[in-house]
Amino acid sequence: MGLGTSKIIRTLPAEPEAALDYTTSEAGNPFVKGWYADPGSAIYDGLFWVYATPSRASEEQTHIDAFSSPDLINWTKHSNILTTANVAWATKALRAPTPISWNGKYYIYFTANDIQEDDIEVVGGIGVAVADKPEGPYIDAIGKPLIGDYHNGAQPTDPDIFIDNTDGKAYIYYGGQSHANVAMLNEDLISIGTFDDGATFKEITPESYVEGASMIKRNGIYYLMWLEGRRDGPDYCVSYAIADNPLGPFDRLAKILHQDSAVAKGTGHNSVIQVPGTDIWYILYHRQPLSETKENHRIIAYDRMYFNGDGTIQPITMLVKDNFADGHMLDWTTYGGEWSVEDQRLTVKNTGGGMAMLDTNFSDLVFDAIVATINGNGHPGLLFRVTELSAETHKYKGYKAAISPTGVITLGKADLGTFTDLAQTRMNMVIGEEYHVRVVAIGNEITVFVADMDTAKITFIDESFTTGANGVRVFNAAAKFGSVSVAKPPRS
Structure with a gap:
């Protein structure tokens, strides 16, 4: 019949698109809106x-x-x-x-x-x-x-x-x-x-x-x-x-x-x-x-x-990823704040408190994202092992790893309105500059990296929460997030 190659290659592009070398839908699944x-x-x-x-x-x-x-x-x-x-x-x-x-x-x-x-x-x-x-x-x-x-x-x-x-x-x-x-x-x-x-x-x-x-x-x-x-x-x-x-x-x-x-x-x-x-x-x-x-x-x-x-x-x-390259945030649910995607970043205006959450349930994890404070003195950061969340009050149970424009790095935990600092450290930071933040949580050991992925800024032992959802959080600041990835730790 001369119909060409296999079922999946019906009509070929003029040039091979070798650059389409992704690990998943890098801009998030679902890749289109709707059921x-x-x-x-x-x-x-x-x-x-x-x-x-x-x-x-x-x-x-x-x-x-x-x-x-x-x-x-x-x-x-x-x-x-x-x-x-x-x-x-x-x-x-x-x-x-x-x-x-x-x-x-x-x-x-x-x-x-x-x-x-x-x-x-x-x-x-x-x-x-x-x-x-x-x-x-x-x-x-x-x-x-x-x-x-x-x-x-x-x-x-x-x-x-x-x-x-x-x-x-x-x-x-x-x-x-x-x-x-x-x-x-x-x-x-x-x-x-x-x-x-x-x-x-x-x-x-x-x-x-x-x-x-x-x-x-x-x-x-x-x-x-x-x-x-x-x-x-x-x-x-x-x-x-x-x-x-x-x-x-x-x-x-x-x-x-x-x-x-x-x-x-x-x-x-x-x-x-x-x-x-x-x-x-x-x-x-x-x-x-x-x-x-x-x-x-x-x-x-x-x-x-x-x-x-x-x-x-x-x-x-x-895999769970979102680099926002498609201009959308299809797999996110927001609580408080005004959220949008701008220049491949999930952006929120200055708010007293807001969250954007993924529908995930990770226990052991490696959580990566780009984080930057646009203005304000708040502490934007990553949420993980979130087990409860109130749509009305925006209170939650879970962990937060945050950075501030004053150079403070905080690992803390929240219990529906009560926030406890577990560990803090400092480094030089500049408002508006983007920082790669990584959280590695394996069992009760939680490690936080900022900018330098070889040397941990915080390592802390806590067993309050063992599994839950992932997301990002902002408080008293405008912030942006990008290159989000949540994965299971590689096997040793």
């Missing part, structure tokens, strides 16, 4: 594209949105690129988009109506829509589902398209309710073909498979990824298998992405992006913030995906 799920991805004419399902109840899922970016940092939203108004047989549960381009056209494969095996009177399943531009509008290509029935016990849901660069053949991987299938696509990409043995749908279900099949190829190795577990359970995760051909067999190797009690829960339904001309790979997926209890409050995120020398995939580490 979304099921991110599918592509690269068209030098832009990265992500197509996502608004995370809502099935009856309210009547459209799909897209986001484009030249650098995986700054994203432009394209609303309603596909709606049920343009798919006559779809009424709800429009979800799980996966994109591809071919012969100057752009295609979206999707699921609609969430059909069940005994719904013999209900039309639904996997559809395909086509457009002249990546941002649509997309319209139904065939006027009916591409796959509208159960085959081999697989619910027709969660499609993924893969083009093999060995022979140009196109495959569709899909399946829910613990069964996965693969089928051939004909050259028109809107009809199902047959395999050499005459079969139409081949079952490839790996161990523990639930839904969300995804295929990539790297260095001649075929990688099948999928969802396991219950969406609302602790075992919800992405696992994978490898094979030497696109039909398997796919023997489960390991989990590669699962919830982290310090960062997020409900991690799943992935796609993958490779930066063209490089061996840099990112896994895109949906997840739920730790404090969210509504099942459809999900966000889309991405993290770096690394491979071992033998081709296996390393476990994905969900």
